[in-house]
Amino acid sequence: xxxxxxxxxxxxxxxxxxxxxxxxxxxxxxxxxxxxxxxxxxxxxxxxxxxxxxxxxxxxxxxxxxxxxxxxxxxxxxxxxxxxxxxxxxxxxxxxxxxxxxxxxxxxxxxxxxxxxxxxxxxxxxxxxxxxxxxxxxxxxxxxxxxxxxxxxxxxxxxxxxxxxxxxxxxxx
Amino acid sequence: xxxxxxxxxxxxxxxxxxxxxxxxxxxxxxxxxxxxxxxxxxxxxxxxxxxxxxxxxxxxxxxxxxxxxxxxxxxxxxxxxxxxxxxxxxxxxxxxxxxxxxxxxxxxxxxxxxxxxxxxxxxxxxxxxxxxxxxxxxxxxxxxxxxxxxxxxxxxxxxxxxxxxxxxxxxxxxxxxxxxxxxxxxxxxxxxxxxxxxxxxxxxxxxxxxxxxxxxxxxxxxxxxxxxxxxxxxxxxxxxxxxxxxxxxxxxxxxxxxxxxxxxxxxxxxxxxxxxxxxxxxxxxxxxxxxxxxxxxxxxxxxxxxxxxxxxxxxxxxxxxxxxxxxxxxxxxxxxxxxxxxxxxxxxxxxxxxxxxxxxxxxxxxxxxxxxxxxxxxxxxxxxxxxxxxxxxxxxxxxxxxxxxxxxxxxxxxxxxxxxxxxxxxxxxxxxxxxxxxxxxxxxxxxxxxxxxxxxxxxxxxxxxxxxxxxxxxxxxxxxxxxxxxxxxxxxxxxxxxxxxxxxxxxxxxxxxxxxxxxxxxxxxxxxxxxxxxxxxx
Numbered sequence: 001x002x003x004x005x006x007x008x009x010x011x012x013x014x015x016x017x018x019x020x021x022x023x024x025x026x027x028x029x030x031x032x033x034x035x036x037x038x039x040x041x042x043x044x045x046x047x048x049x050x051x052x053x054x055x056x057x058x059x060x061x062x063x064x065x066x067x068x069x070x071x072x073x074x075x076x077x078x079x080x081x082x083x084x085x086x087x088x089x090x091x092x093x094x095x096x097x098x099x100x101x102x103x104x105x106x107x108x109x110x111x112x113x114x115x116x117x118x119x120x121x122x123x124x125x126x127x128x129x130x131x132x133x134x135x136x137x138x139x140x141x142x143x144x145x146x147x148x149x150x151x152x153x154x155x156x157x158x159x160x161x162x163x164x165x166x167x168x169x170x171x172x173x
Numbered sequence: 174x175x176x177x178x179x180x181x182x183x184x185x186x187x188x189x190x191x192x193x194x195x196x197x198x199x200x201x202x203x204x205x206x207x208x209x210x211x212x213x214x215x216x217x218x219x220x221x222x223x224x225x226x227x228x229x230x231x232x233x234x235x236x237x238x239x240x241x242x243x244x245x246x247x248x249x250x251x252x253x254x255x256x257x258x259x260x261x262x263x264x265x266x267x268x269x270x271x272x273x274x275x276x277x278x279x280x281x282x283x284x285x286x287x288x289x290x291x292x293x294x295x296x297x298x299x300x301x302x303x304x305x306x307x308x309x310x311x312x313x314x315x316x317x318x319x320x321x322x323x324x325x326x327x328x329x330x331x332x333x334x335x336x337x338x339x340x341x342x343x344x345x346x347x348x349x350x351x352x353x354x355x356x357x358x359x360x361x362x363x364x365x366x367x368x369x370x371x372x373x374x375x376x377x378x379x380x381x382x383x384x385x386x387x388x389x390x391x392x393x394x395x396x397x398x399x400x401x402x403x404x405x406x407x408x409x410x411x412x413x414x415x416x417x418x419x420x421x422x423x424x425x426x427x428x429x430x431x432x433x434x435x436x437x438x439x440x441x442x443x444x445x446x447x448x449x450x451x452x453x454x455x456x457x458x459x460x461x462x463x464x465x466x467x468x469x470x471x472x473x474x475x476x477x478x479x480x481x482x483x484x485x486x487x488x489x490x491x492x493x494x495x496x497x498x499x500x501x502x503x504x505x506x507x508x509x510x511x512x513x514x515x516x517x518x519x520x521x522x523x524x525x526x527x528x529x530x531x532x533x534x535x536x537x538x539x540x541x542x543x544x545x546x547x548x549x550x551x552x553x554x555x556x557x558x559x560x561x562x563x564x565x566x567x568x569x570x571x572x573x574x575x576x577x578x579x580x581x582x583x584x585x586x587x588x589x590x591x592x593x594x595x596x597x598x599x600x601x602x603x604x605x606x607x608x609x610x611x612x613x614x615x616x617x618x619x620x621x622x623x624x625x626x627x628x629x630x631x632x633x634x635x636x637x638x639x640x641x642x643x644x645x646x647x648x649x650x651x652x653x654x655x656x657x658x659x660x661x662x663x664x665x666x667x668x669x670x671x672x673x674x675x676x677x678x679x680x681x682x683x684x685x686x687x688x689x690x691x692x693x694x695x696x697x698x699x700x701x702x703x704x705x706x707x708x709x710x711x
Contacts, residue, residue, distance in 0.1 A: 009229045016308065019400060020301040024294050026403045044482035055481075072565070072576045104579045107545050107562040125483060126544075132424045133482035138266065157266060 035135055037153055041066070041145045042133040046100065046123035049110055054098060054123050057149070063095040063171030064145040065164075068131065070102045071112045073139040075158035080116050082161035087120050090168040094147070100125050102139065147173040181330065186317070188214030193324040196333030205706060206336045208679055211325075213317035233313045238306035245299045252290035255282050259289075304396045311389045322379060327369035329677075331670055337677035339687070343701035345674045351699045352667070358694045359665065372668040382681065384657020391650030398642035409507070409636040416518065417627040420474070420488075425634045426507065428480040431488055433472040437514055437628035440466040467511050469496045469630040473504055496632065506636050513631035519581045523622035524603070526555060526590060529615065535592070537622055542581035554593035557619070561587035566604055574602070590617045663687055667700070676703045 035042065041064075045055045056064065067083060069076035080099075087097045097120035101109050106124060113122050125131055134143065142159065144152040144167055152171055159167070177185045183194035190200050191212025198206070206212065231237060255275055258267050267288055271279035286293030334340065345351060349371070356366055356373065364375035402408040411425040415434040423430040444452060444460040455463070474488035494502040501508040521541050525534040536551030542564060549557045565577040566585035574585060585604035595616060602609040603619050662681045667674065676695075680687040688705065695702045 006223060006225060010225050012308070012312075013225065013228060013305075016301075016305050019397075020298070020305075023301065023400045023403055024297050027292060027294075027297065042482055044484075046483040070579065072578055102579070105542075105544055105562050105564065107547060107559050108564070108576065108579075110547075111561045123483075127420075127422060127483075128424075129422050129428060129482040129484075132422055133428065 035133070035151065035154075037151050039151050040149050041143060041151050042130075044130045044133060046125060046130060048121045048123045049106065049113060052121070054121050056098070056145075059096055059098075059145075060149055061094070061147050061173065063147055063168070063173055064143075065095060065097045065168055065171065066134075066143040066145055067097065067099045068102060068134070068136050068139060068141045069099055070139055071104060071108055076140040077112075079140065079159045079164065080118065082159065082164045084116060084118050084120070086161065086164045086168055089165075090172065091120075094173040095168045095171055096120070098123060100130055102131055102136070103128055142167070144171050146171050181326075183324065183326075186214045186320075190214070191321075191333065192330065193321045194326045195328065195330040196325070197330035198332060198336075202336075204336060205338055206333070208337075208681075210314055210318050211321035213321040229309060232302075232306045232309040235310055238303065238310055241299060241303045241306055245296070245303065248287075248296060248299065249290065252287050255279060255288070257288060257290065300396070304393060307389050307392060311386050315383070315386045318382065322382065325374070327367045327374040327666075328372050329666055329668060331675065334666055334668060334675045334677040337666075337679055338684070338706055339678040339691070339703040340706055341676045341701040341703040342673050343676075344672055345699045345701075347699065348669060348674060355667065355694060355698055355700060362690060362694070364663075364665065373666065375665040375667075376663070378660040378662045381657055381660035381662045384653050384655075384660075386653070387656055388650055388653025391646050391648070391653055393646075394649055395643055395646030398639045398646055401639045401642060402637075407638045409634060411634040412512070412631065413634060414513075414515075414629055414631050415469075416520075416629045422486075423507070423509070423634055425636065428482060428486075429476055430504070430507070431474040431476060431486060432509070432632075433474065434630055435470040435472060435493075437630040438466065438468040438470070439464065439514065439516065439628075440468075467498050467514060469511055469632065470494075471496055471502060471509075473502060501635075506638070508635045510633040510635065511630070512633045515629040515631075517626040518629050519584060519624055520627045521625045522584060523624070524557075524588075524619040525622050526551060526557060526592075527618055527620040529618050534620070535617075538619075539625075540584075540586065542584050545586075554591070556591045558589040558591070558598070559586060560589050560600070563604075586619075588619050590615070590619065592617055661686065663690070665691070665694075674700065676700060678703050 041056060043055065043057045045053055048054050056066075065083070065087075069080070071077070083097055083099070087095070091097075099118070099120060099122045101122060101124045103125050109122060109124055134141070138156060140156070140158065142155040144155070146152050153167070155163075155167065177187055177189055177199055179185060179192035179195060179197055179199065181192060181195040181197065183192055185193050185199065189212065190202060191198055191206065193211070193213065196212075198212075202212075255271065261267060261270050268283060271283040271288060273279075275282065282288060286295065290296050335342065352371070352373070356368075356375075359366060359375040362377075364377045367374045367376070409425040411423075413421065413424055413432075415421050415432060417434050417436055420431055420433040422428055423432050441461045442451065442455050442463045442465050444455050447455060470493070472493050473491045474486075475491050477487045477489050491504060496502050496509055496511050498511050501510045503509075519542050521539050523537055523539045525537050527534050535553070535555045538549040538551070538557055540546070540549075540559070545559055545562050547559055549559075551557065561574070563574050563576040563585040564579055564581040564583075566574055566583045567577055569575040574587075583605060585602065585607075588601050588603055589598040590601060591598045599615040599617055600610070600612050601615055601617075601619055602611060608618060661683050664679045666677045669675075678687060678691055684705070691702060
């Protein structure tokens with residue numbers, strides 16, 4: 001009788017604890033994104049300003065610094081030169097940058113790219129498809145993707161040049 | 174050791190106040206019996222041995238449950254002081270916004286998770302603990318109550334009867350002959366009669382006692398439904414803006430479905446078009462002021478082949494549909510609802526390349542405001558280059574032209590105009606009602622020639638597999654509520670002890686109703702109507 005009660009209570013408490021634990025874990029401690037650190041990065045194909053198709057899966061074996069940005073986003077504007085200068089250092093060590101513009105007019109993007117003399121590929125997500133796949137909220141958003149195509153980290157918000165350097169170091173193959 | 178034997182022979186669990194069988198008080202109790210839970214043992218208050226028991230007993234307390242609810246209530250109230258995250262501008266970082274707007278209070282508001290209350294871990298924990306309290310409180314009370322009601326005997330202990338609220342003691346001549354009439358009346362009023370040695374227990378509506386527990390089961394089912402929303406794929410709630418003529422991926426469908434907006438329609442009530450009966454009502458708000466219909470005519474497509482984001486999709490048409498308020502497009506458990514709109518968004522702008530002096534035009538260009546061309550050739554050596562484009566133009570803090578977004582709310586252009594007599598070109602900054610010639614006086618200008626507009630429709634994308642569980646939970650909740658509200662558990666005891674006849678009655682609610690009923694039952698009989706001992710005392 002005593003043993004039965006103990007086990008009954010233990011089982012009921014355990015079930016409730018598991019349900020609560022799962023709910024809180026999945027809601028709070030897992031980022032509320034369709035896509036999380038540790039996932040493999042969703043493949044995408046977009047066209048850059050020169051008309052070349054850029055496909056993420058072609059970059060296997062290299063670290064990819066995937067940056068989502070817009071010309072109107074001030075922190076994006078600030079960090080672009082940092083990314084550009086660090087890219088010039090790390091491209092020889094197998095780190096690539098893909099900058100995904102969130103679907104602005106080509107002319108607008110081109111002006112911006114010319115102004116900052118960006119040397120990495122800049123692609124435009126004209127139909128929001130890639131933004132949907134990566135569940136992009138506020139800009140800028142940066143995904144660090146390792147040589148296996150796994151997402152190592154997701155950074156939202158502005159970066160310093162020191163940050164950019166640190167992040168590129170992390171995905172160096 | 175864990176049991177108490179009553180003098181009637183029944184063995185009760187330890188902690189029992191009133192014997193389950195005969196009702197004799199087993200502990201010191203007040204003169205009038207407290208009949209809550211039939212005086213059964215609440216186990217929680219008796220066993221306290223292991224850590225599991227201790228946790229269990231903590232949650233078994235109704236006091237704890239009430240405090241949990243109060244704390245949740247207070248937290249919810251605090252959550253309404255500053256706006257929730259979903260209502261602050263989407264472009265700002267919430268961490269900075271709350272501190273900037275509301276100072277150190279705002280900072281703590283954000284740090285403690287009040288800015289997104291329903292998603293903060295401790296709020297969810299509170300709700301979950303209320304759920305735990307609900308389960309344990311119910312279990313700890315419903316089991317003993319069931320036992321007590323199931324074990325009750327017809328013949329009760331004298332003390333039990335005389336300490337009921339409604340009670341009478343009298344001597345009745347010819348008890349055996351008078352009783353059937355009472356039994357008959359009780360039966361007619363829906364009582365089930367049990368008889369034992371000439372004593373009677375009449376009972377009805379016991380099922381009402383289970384109402385609260387049924388209600389709690391409904392709540393638990395409801396909470397489980399709410400929990401399932403966090404399971405991936407169970408719940409989708411997204412928003413999309415789509416322009417007329419646009420084909421767009423439907424967010425939340427993992428790139429599987431696309432939608433085309435054929436046209437957006439806003440209809441209003443107009444005086445001339447409506448029946449006579451509506452004229453007065455239309456006059457009151459003004460003709461054309463009241464919306465009649467918001468509608469988006471759409472075509473739904475499914476993507477064929479593998480999904481690679483960004484790739485031009487191969488689409489298969491599924492259906493055409495007119496989405497109206499409360500008439501969503503439904504497919505594959507997804508529902509698209511009309512939720513908002515924007516009229517007359519700029520689509521394209523036209524300009525004449527004009528000689529400022531003679532006002533002679535050398536051709537017209539039309540600039541698409543979503544994807545403008547880089548160059549517009551007008552022939553005969555006249556052409557226009559678009560150097561820069563700002564769809565939502567403003568001067569930033571450094572005095573440079575910039576754009577606020579990619580939406581063409583206030584388009585501005587930097588044109589370079591070429592003419593046979595200006596082979597190097599002239600630069601002109603052209604915005605709405607504004608022209609700047611940064612490099613001196615130009616010969617030519619871009620004269621505004623007109624705009625083309627279109628409507629934009631906003632749709633909500635919903636998929637909810639938890640709705641039916643919430644529905645079931647809500648239904649059970651209501652059944653429990655009705656069960657406990659509209660039925661009363663009433664019992665009448667008629668018992669002969671030596672020469673005396675004892676009559677006692679109990680109900681779990683509505684004593685007035687019970688008294689009225691008893692009047693009808695004992696009227697014109699030799700029995701003495703039970704007296705309310707609460708009234709008598711005061």
